[in-house]
Amino acid sequence: MSSVEILGFIAGALTTxxxxxxxxxxxxxxxxxDVSMPMFVIFACGTISWVIYGIMSAKPPIYVSNVIIFILxxxxxxxxxKYDAKKEKPV
Amino acid sequence: MSSVEILGFIAGALTTxxxxxxxxxxxxxxxxxDVSMPMFVIFACGTISWVIYGIMSAKPPIYVSNVIIFILxxxxxxxxxKYDAKKEKPV
Numbered sequence: 001m002s003s004v005e006i007l008g009f010i011a012g013a014l015t016t017x018x019x020x021x022x023x024x025x026x027x028x029x030x031x032x033x034d035v036s037m038p039m040f041v042i043f044a045c046g047t048i049s050w051v052i053y054g055i056m057s058a059k060p061p062i063y064v065s066n067v068i069i070f071i072l073x074x075x076x077x078x079x080x081x082k083y084d085a086k087k088e089k090p091v
Numbered sequence: 092m093s094s095v096e097i098l099g100f101i102a103g104a105l106t107t108x109x110x111x112x113x114x115x116x117x118x119x120x121x122x123x124x125d126v127s128m129p130m131f132v133i134f135a136c137g138t139i140s141w142v143i144y145g146i147m148s149a150k151p152p153i154y155v156s157n158v159i160i161f162i163l164x165x166x167x168x169x170x171x172x173k174y175d176a177k178k179e180k181p182v
Contacts, residue, residue, distance in 0.1 A: 008144045014137030021129035034125035038112035046105030053099045053152070061144070062153075 005061060012065025019072035023079065032080040033087065040080070044073040096152060103156025110163035114170065123171040124178065131171070135164040 026032045047070040054062030092100075117123045138161040145153030 004144060004147045007140060007147065011137055011140030011144050014133055014140055016137075018130045018134035018137055021133070022127040025127040025130075026125065029125065031125050034117065034120065034122050036113040036116040039109045039116075042105055042112070043109035046102050046107075046109055049098060049102030049105055053095060053102050056095045056098065057150070059148070059150075 008059065008061030009064075012061040016065045016068045016072070019069060019076065023072055023076050026076060026079045026083065030083050030086070032076075032083050035076070035080055037077070037080055040073050040077045044070055044077065047073060099150065099152030100155075103152040107156045107159045107163070110160060110167065114163055114167050117167060117170045117174065121174050122178070123167075123174050126167070126171055128168070128171055131164050131168045135161055135168065138164060 022035070026035065047066040050066040051063045051070070054060070054064075054066060113126070117126065138157040141157040142154045142161070145151070145155075145157060
C-alpha cells in the first residue's frame, strides 16, 4: 500500500469516526433538537456520490469510508426522527 | 473534465453544502447543545488529511471540497464554543 493510500485511509478513518460521537451523544441524551436534519440528509446523498466516485476512480479509501459514513448518517437521521417526534408529543 | 471528475465535484458539493444548514441552524437558534463537539473536531482533522491526500493524488474534487468543509467545520466549532459558554452563565 502506498503512503498516499495510507494517508487516504487515515483521512477516511477520521471523517468516519467523527460521526460516532454525534450518534452516541444523540442516543445518550435522547435529544437531537439542535442537530440539522438537512445536514445529515444532504451529507448522506453526498456519501453515495463519493462511493460511486471512489469505485469509478479505484480509490478504496474513498468508497470504504463513505459506505460506513452513509450507515452512520442514516442512523443519526433515524435517531433524530425518533427523538424529535417524542418531543412533539404533549406532556 | 471527465464524467468521473464531474461526479466527484457533485459529491464534494453535496458533502460541503451539508454543513451550511447546520451552521445556519446553530447561528439562528443560538444553541448547539445537542451537537457533538468531538464530531466536528475529528471531522476537521479528517478534512485536513483529505486535503493532503487530494493534493498528493491530484484529485481536485477532494481537496477543493475539503478546504471549504474545514472552514465550515471550524465555524461550527466556534459557534458551539460561543453558545455553550453563554448557556453555562447563571441567568
